[in-house]
Amino acid sequence: MVSHLVKTIRNVVGITGNVISLSLFLSPVPTFVQIWKKGSVEQFSPAPYLAALINCMVWVIYGLPMVHPNSILVVTINGAGSAIEVVYLALFLIFCHEKRKRSKVLLIMVVELIFIAVVTILVLTVVHTHKSRSLVVGIIAILFNIMMYAAPLSVMKLVISTKSVEYMPFFLSFASFLNGVAWTTYAFLPFDPFIAAPNGLGTLLSLAQLLLYATYYKSTKRIMAARQENKIEMHRSEAVVDGGDGEPKMTGGAPYRTHPSAI
Template sequence: MVSADTARTVVGIIGNIISFFLFISPAPTFVGIWKKGSVEQYSPAPYLATLANCMVWTLFGLPMVHPDSILVSTINGTGTAIEFAYITLFFIHSDKKNRLKVIAVVTLELIFFALLTLLVLTLAHTYSTRSMVVGMVCILFNVMMYASPLTVMKMVITTKSVEYMPFFLSFASFANAVTWTTFALIRFDPFIAAPNGFGALLGLAQLILYATYYKSTKQQIEARKAKEIDFPEVIVAANQPPNKTATAATENGGAYENHET
């Protein structure tokens, strides 16, 4: 029979793999941003929230804070590096107003993380105290990360379009939350179970929205492409000189019709 610790380790490794795919799932979005040279209507909120979340969970999983949770630190340390890369790309291709917002939020997050690390490691002298303090902060930031797409979900409902809510990000978020909830329940850890349970429900809600508005999104995109194709033709037609046959017909009281295409 497989022991609880072995099962927890296996689920933790699976969680690392799924979390990695969660972190890289926005890559196609950022490739598109890089090619277009613009962030368009994409929001930096999910990536800023994920950065803060990864940093505090990296601290939480360290042996001197929460023993036997190194798998939490490994994946969140990786996630921190990936989110920094995304935010850098977002910063480069944003306008001045968005750049100021991004740099202000990142600066605040770094200051907060540095202060939290310093205070916990110097003032909290037991594992339980360190786990409690950092764990409560982790719950807060993890809920913020999972709740960050709420603004995008509101836009989806308003516009009936999921164009700016990437499917793979929503799916990976759901799978990630379910896996880490399972990890926390094998050997009950409320600090991991609570926010990830919430994240699983929110991820499911995003997938339901995606299924609901997928068809209407395709219709909107096709209609927009049709307009983009028709618009240049209208301009060309407007700039063409009058057809000679049509002019002659007009001059002769409309006796002839222009049948050229």
């Protein structure tokens, strides 16, 4: 009776985790829409998406029936996540105008695919019990899951140095936090240390990102407003024409003095 109840609760939490994780994987969509519109990746980092891709692929292996039985919910969400991350990285490659950076991202993706293929073959041929396979893949999964949560640390460093959260999407951080909470809960029904450890740490890292976002949200608004003002001033300065008497004049208007910071 108790075992059946725990299993039911586990399934409910797992399905909830799938929904939240899907939201996590889709949360960068506004970022890539912005990249699409601008036609450039600007300073957006591919690190979180590369880390998420390898993380998802490792967890697909972990959830396979021949590795860790009764973990189909782990396979479904991470299989979907792998496909979504590939789409993101493809868009990043398309809109990245730095050849060296684009080549580096592509090389990392190829290395990740080779690594996954090697791990899968070795685990299924060399290791012969579910317990041993779960242990091997579980340890690898912990490492890459921590990498997925820790990858935005590079972006957090940028946030602190620029005092702007422009390049740290809020929804990605928020979805990461909810995702960590859901899967940490799932890991205790029954206890699975390989799921609990990285997701518990991930919850803390995501919370740190949210606190950072709250700290620099107002300063970001000020920075973006100042940038917009400078753009307006620059557009006005471009409209200045020489009236022939050596005095600058705006087209259709009175003499105009540009802002000191306008170029």
